Amino acid sequence: MSWTDERVETLKRMWAEGQSASAIAKELGGVTRNAVIGKVHRLGLSNRNDEAEAAPAPAPAAEKKAGKKPPKPAASPAPEPAAAKPAPAPAQETAAQPSFVPVPRRPIVPAGQPLPPQPSANEISPEALATVREIEKKARKLSLMELTERTCKWPIGDPATDKFWFCGLPSQPGKPYCEAHVGVAFQPMSSRRDRRR
DNA sequence: CCCTGATTCGC
DNA sequence: GCGAATCAGG
Numbered sequence: 001m002s003w004t005d006e007r008v009e010t011l012k013r014m015w016a017e018g019q020s021a022s023a024i025a026k027e028l029g030g031v032t033r034n035a036v037i038g039k040v041h042r043l044g045l046s047n048r049n050d051e052a053e054a055a056p057a058p059a060p061a062a063e064k065k066a067g068k069k070p071p072k073p074a075a076s077p078a079p080e081p082a083a084a085k086p087a088p089a090p091a092q093e094t095a096a097q098p099s100f101v102p103v104p105r106r107p108i109v110p111a112g113q114p115l116p117p118q119p120s121a122n123e124i125s126p127e128a129l130a131t132v133r134e135i136e137k138k139a140r141k142l143s144l145m146e147l148t149e150r151t152c153k154w155p156i157g158d159p160a161t162d163k164f165w166f167c168g169l170p171s172q173p174g175k176p177y178c179e180a181h182v183g184v185a186f187q188p189m190s191s192r193r194d195r196r197r
Numbered sequence: 198c199c200c201t202g203a204t205t206c207g208c
Numbered sequence: 209g210c211g212a213a214t215c216a217g218g
Contacts, residue, residue: 002210003209003210020200020201020202021201021202022200022201031211032211032212033201033202034211034212034213034214035210035211035212036211037201037202037203037204037211038203038204038209038210038211038212039209039210039211040202041202041203041204042209042210046202046203143218145200145201145218146199146200146218147200148199148200149200150199151199
């Protein structure tokens, strides 16, 4: 495989979205995550630290060749966005679309940008709630960083407290949740009682 | 052990 | 330019 314009475009897009290198590689196919990372660097979009030379002359860097592999002083502040639903009311199929909230920014609302994930009015049936409670007992209680593509990302507890973790059980292939949580997450609309009003 | 990105360097 | 091997770390 080669880096065609189209593939590069996909790479850029996904990287900008905060996708992991492995996820991008998987999407593109025919390349490894190393290839993706390598390309990312060559494209110069590894880190978006566009420092305008505020403090030049950091280190002349002289070392170059070496018989084998000299340790490398890699300083890499790589904040990693992650997908996380604060409230136990996830319902949309968003296995790979981290809506990151890295820094408390000003509520600058540019112009209808990425603000789709908003299930808000989502009512869970009492039965489902009971089921969830049961499942939660089996949760592995993984932290954010312990989550992978194959661990259930069902949030449990209050994000504002220490009592917060993720289910973490083996997730269904291609799904963000374990079998049990997929069951309660993807409920057919019809299962919802017709709220009398 | 799973994963992440960063870097090096032979090709 | 490419990316496997490797490193460093959560």
